[in-house]
Amino acid sequence: MPETFDRVVIGGGAIGLPSAWQLARRGERVLLLERFAPGHARGASHGATRNMNNAYEEPHYLDLYDEALGLWRELEASSGQRLLTLCGLVTHGDPGPVGRAHAALQRRGAAVELIEAGEAERRWPGMRFDGGVLVNRDAGRVHAAAALRAFASEAVREGAELRYGHRVVSIEQRGDRVAVTAVADSGDELRVEALGAVVAAGAWSRQLLADSIALPPLTVTEEHPAHFSVLPRVVEPGAEKAWPSFNHFLAGAAESRRGNVYGMLTPGEGVKVGFHMTGDVVDPDARPFRASDAARAELRAYVAEWFPGLDPDSAEEISCTYTSTASGRFVLDSAGLVTAGAGFSGHGFKFAPAIGRVLADASLGIASPPEAFRIPAH
Structure with missing residues (x-):
């Protein structure tokens, strides 16, 4: 029965x-x-x-x-x-989606502000920014x-x-x-x-x-973000605890394999950085659990360009599946x-x-x- x-x-x-x-x-x-x-x-x-x-x-x-x-x-x-941990979220890059998100959140009375890239880099010297930066205070990490x-x-x-x-x-x-x-x-x-x-x-x-x-x-892909070590010569010891979560909307990301970028601090592991939805299509029961050498090199190059406070050679790779609609x-x-x-x-x-x-x-x-x-x- x-x-x-x-x-x-x-x-x-x-x-x-x-x-x-x-x-x-x-x-x-x-x-x-x-x-x-x-x-x-x-x-x-x-x-x-x-x-x-x-x-x-x-x-x-x-x-x-x-x-x-x-x-x-x-x-x-x-x-x-x-x-x-609501340590804040910074979103920058393509001004279209950044501006629209800012306007939508302002209409709802959310705790947000839009600041210049230079001001953002003074607040968070471990990061570089592109254009206006949307700062959300009621956000951070789970x-x-x-x-x-x-x-x-x-x-x-x-x-x-x-x-x-x-x-x-x-x-x-x-x-x-x-x-x-x-x-x-x-x-x-x-x-x-x-x-x-x-x-x-x-x-x-x-x-x-x-x-x-x-x-x-539904498309199943295998994605490979990685954790990177914080450089103490750029980010003072202890200051990494205030590292915000982040989004980088790359112009033309939809037409390239590079994708948008996201990440956050993982205490004890480093700062997680990943391209969004750029992985290979996989069978979830038969996946390699490893990024290609080209994908690893591209993520390293991105970190070297946009994160002066991270060691681009310190990547500890993660493997996970995305299951996505069109x-x-x-x-x-x-x-x-x-x-x-x-x-x-x-x-x-x-x-x-x-x-x-x-x-x-x-x-x-x-x-x-x-x-x-x-x-x-x-």
């Missing part, structure tokens, strides 16, 4: 865990199934830090950011863990690994059951139930029935949802009893608690996801 729950969540990363937390805190009997071990490095959610970045012009992202900020604070209070642990512990405290080492092999809608079959690392088969399922499987979303939801095209927008939608969250890679982590709320509401039929993130009707 299958085990029965109110809701089953598939995927135990930055989207699945907050979805389980949100469902469990409403009294739902929740089972979360994750293919790998906690904190695994096979997907997009591992690592110590992520940008807490509100340099957006679109209202649907800014609304989600504001909600997420409040929910991060709730999670900090309930878990007793510090999950955010302590990502700690956040995953907090989501998991709070979901369990609210009554959710988390089972790792369970690979889901099928999802079927059968009348008023969803039937999920998984295979454990031991080889044992698990069958579960629930009133609804939330699927947040990252790079494995398309194969799991092929029979449930007509997802837009527009870069998230997919948050339901079909019958199955609710899907996909296409987050590269800029989803900071929104995680709000996305979990959206997916929980959609699964329970309380509210539909924002129109901007729904799959267009054919």
Whole structure:
């Protein structure tokens, strides 16, 4: 006989865990199934830090950011863990997106200012800047690994059951139930029935949802940011703690492999710098976990040009997957009893608690996801 729950969540990363937390805190009997071990490095959610970045012009992202900020604070209070460091965010480069983000944030009364490059370089001598610099004070970084642990512990405290080492092999809608079959690392088969399922499987979303939801095209790439050591002759010892998170919108990035640039300080590891969405398309089950020599050289050259406070020869490479839609927008939608969250890679982590709320509401039929993130009707 299958085990029965109110809701089953598939995927135990930055989207699945907050979805389980949100469902469990409403009294739902929740089972979360994750293919790998906690904190695994096979997907997009591992690592110590992520940008807490509100340099957006679109209202649907800014609304989600504001909600997420409040929910991060709730999670900090309930878990007793510090999950955010709002050390500021600086965004520079192409004046079009920089100016539009500044205007959108000003209209919302956000804590922002636009300063000249020279002033920014006096404040942060470890960096160089291009054009006007948008400074966001209510932004910075998320302590990502700690956040995953907090989501998991709070979901369990609210009554959710988390089972790792369970690979889901099928999802079927059968009348008023969803039937999920998984295979454990031991080889044992698990069958579960629930009133609804939330699927947040990252790079494995398309194969799991092929029979449930007509997802837009999703591209899985392997990205390779790196941590670089701070040079004490440029940045005084201790001053690196005030290093802001950053975006560099490179003119023409959409037409080149260089892409835009993002990063943040990771205490104890250095400053993380990466090109956004420039990696090779991969099979998530057969990826090299290594950047090409050309990609490594290009990142080194970028750091040498734009970061006088970093040692460009000190790169400690990271490997992660992006799962992206053509527009870069998230997919948050339901079909019958199955609710899907996909296409987050590269800029989803900071929104995680709000996305979990959206997916929980959609699964329970309380509210539909924002129109901007729904799959267009054919």
